[in-house]
Amino acid sequence: MFRKVKHSNGKREIYFGKKKIFQYVNQVKFVEFIENMSNNLVHSLSSVLDTTKIIYDIRNWGGGGSFYAFEFLLNRAYVAHKYHKIFYDFYLRNQKGEKLVFVDGGCHNGVFSDIALACGGICYAFEPNIYLCAFLRNLYKDNPHFILHQQAISNKNDKTIFYNETYGENEQIVGAGSSIVKFSEKSPYTQNQGYEVQMIDFCDFVKGLLQKHGKINFIKLDIEGAEFDVLDAFIEQNLHENIEYVMVETHERIFDNPQKKINALKTKIAQKNITNIYLDWI
Numbered sequence: 001m002f003r004k005v006k007h008s009n010g011k012r013e014i015y016f017g018k019k020k021i022f023q024y025v026n027q028v029k030f031v032e033f034i035e036n037m038s039n040n041l042v043h044s045l046s047s048v049l050d051t052t053k054i055i056y057d058i059r060n061w062g063g064g065g066s067f068y069a070f071e072f073l074l075n076r077a078y079v080a081h082k083y084h085k086i087f088y089d090f091y092l093r094n095q096k097g098e099k100l101v102f103v104d105g106g107c108h109n110g111v112f113s114d115i116a117l118a119c120g121g122i123c124y125a126f127e128p129n130i131y132l133c134a135f136l137r138n139l140y141k142d143n144p145h146f147i148l149h150q151q152a153i154s155n156k157n158d159k160t161i162f163y164n165e166t167y168g169e170n171e172q173i174v175g176a177g178s179s180i181v182k183f184s185e186k187s188p189y190t191q192n193q194g195y196e197v198q199m200i201d202f203c204d205f206v207k208g209l210l211q212k213h214g215k216i217n218f219i220k221l222d223i224e225g226a227e228f229d230v231l232d233a234f235i236e237q238n239l240h241e242n243i244e245y246v247m248v249e250t251h252e253r254i255f256d257n258p259q260k261k262i263n264a265l266k267t268k269i270a271q272k273n274i275t276n277i278y279l280d281w282i
Helices: 027-041 051-061 067-076 081-095 111-118 130-139 202-213 227-236 258-271
Strands: 002-006 011-016 019-025 101-105 122-126 146-149 152-154 158-167 190-201 216-221 243-248
Touching (some): 067 081, 067 111, 081 111, 081 216, 101 111, 101 202, 111 122, 130 146, 152 158, 152 227, 190 202, 202 216, 202 227, 227 258
Parallel strands (some): 101 122, 101 216, 122 146, 152 190, 216 243
Antiparallel strands (some): 002 011, 011 019
């Protein structure tokens, strides 16, 4: 019933039947992948790629750097190859003078925000984790195009508990699976009670952003189960009509009756003939 899928970039996925229940990165394989990529793309580079320098260049040049650095960022964020062209097009459009607006919903350690900034765009990032936000503020302190909101994306303005995910007895203080959603007892993940965080009505925020900029080019939502309520409100208010791309990682596996959850969302998208909301970001 359980099976492991290994990717060349070091990513490892554990499946129970057809359901992905866990993923992690083999650090040794990941470093080997980066070294191989650098050798293949830039023959003049040595076998050791200075990834710290690459990330620094991207974050501080606001769209500068080289194409191999750009490709590195896409791979580091596990962007599916079929979506790479979207970001190369964004980069080209920005070079021609177009202003770009991105929203990083569920910023975590900033791997998608780095892509948005590398495209030359302004990035509005949301992250409720108090520890990650401390690092993110310091990491991007010199970049005015990164705007951080220490809030959890929701369908209402309120306060709630932000739960830390756990593996066995180990609480993941900065884990990627922490959430404002209480997981089902049948979920493969467990949670420890964390701390109180502020929620923001995402629809209201998007309306304000559209009023300010006139458009939003790209929204990424990776909000650990909260995406279903948020997208219901988002679609009901037809906000998708003003967004170029909405990319979503769904987490139906953490709920009871997961297939019912995802099918209801897919049905709503189909009924409204929506073509710019993608549910296969990861």
